[in-house]
Amino acid sequence: MNRRLLTGFAAILLLTAAGDPPAADVVAQRGDVRVTAPEVRDMLAELNPAARAQVESSPSALAGFVRQRLLNRAMLAEARSKGWDQKPDVIRRANEARDAVILQSYLVSLVPPDPGFPDDATVAAAYEANKGRFMIPRQFHLAQIVIEVPHGASKDVEDEARRKAAELRAKAMKPRTDFTELAKKHSQDKVSAPKGGDLGWLREDQLIPPVRDAVAALSENGTTEPVRGLDGWHVLRLLAIKPAAPAPLADVRPQLVQALRQERAQHALGAQLQAMLREQPIQLNEIDLMHQVSGKP
Helix, strand or coil: CCCHCCCCHHHHHHHHHCCCCCCCCCEEEEEEEEEEEEHHHHHHHHCCHHHHHCCCCHHHHHHHHHHHHHHHHHHHHHHHCCHHHCHHHHHHHHHHHHHHHHHHHHHHCCCCCCCCCCCCHHHHHHHHHHHHHCCCEEEEEEEEEEEEECCCCCCCHHHHHHHHHHHHHHHHCCCCCCCCHHHHCCCCCCCCCCHHHHHEEEEHHHCCCHHHHHCCCCCCEEEEECCCCCCCEEEEEEEEEECCCCHHHHHHHHHHHHHHHHHHHHHHHHHHHHHHHHHHHCCHHHHHHHHHHCCCC
């Protein structure tokens, strides 16, 4: 089966055990422990937008998310079967965690968010004040020629691939050589080769260190020496550079809105707690407290 054709929950079906078909809504199973599609949707709904987008970015990311949740659920079932949940220390910590959830939920209810806040002017002002925090790293427009090296290949195979990459690099450096045609003819990367090796724009932080270091040392239209990548030897040409720059407001607006709402909620909650203390202050003798806790007179 071609995994590239799998989308959404179809990819998760690969996780189910062989044997009888699972129930219609079961997307992953280990023994008697199951995860259903409605449960996955609930799990995703609990994530913040950025985390959810990352999980839903590919079938493999979604499958990995569900696999981890299923494993956690299976381990929890095993712990309960051994009476782990009845240990006094575990009960105490579980109660503390439950109380923390109740308290956090109640505090949030005291300062419900205002859907009209922040307005565009407030967001724009916050963006200008924090523009330096939203920098996009340098970007490189790259093209490549790849000579692949199979995983676990012998030294002879490795050396031959490097030699071939070096030969292609030497050809690419000759006057009037068309790098695009060279990549189309000789590159073994099935995705970029038909496009003349064009990789499009890549951010500096998206490149593995050997490639990043080699490319960063180039000027525009420069060509690297062969660089060992994860899949083989790469000869890279730097077609253009974009310097680091602030991300556009539209790209970071959701982050700013969330941060501004959180800041406003914290101020409102702090004011409410201060009002509670003014109405009924906490009675506490610090010296007596120290004596009582330490057990010393």
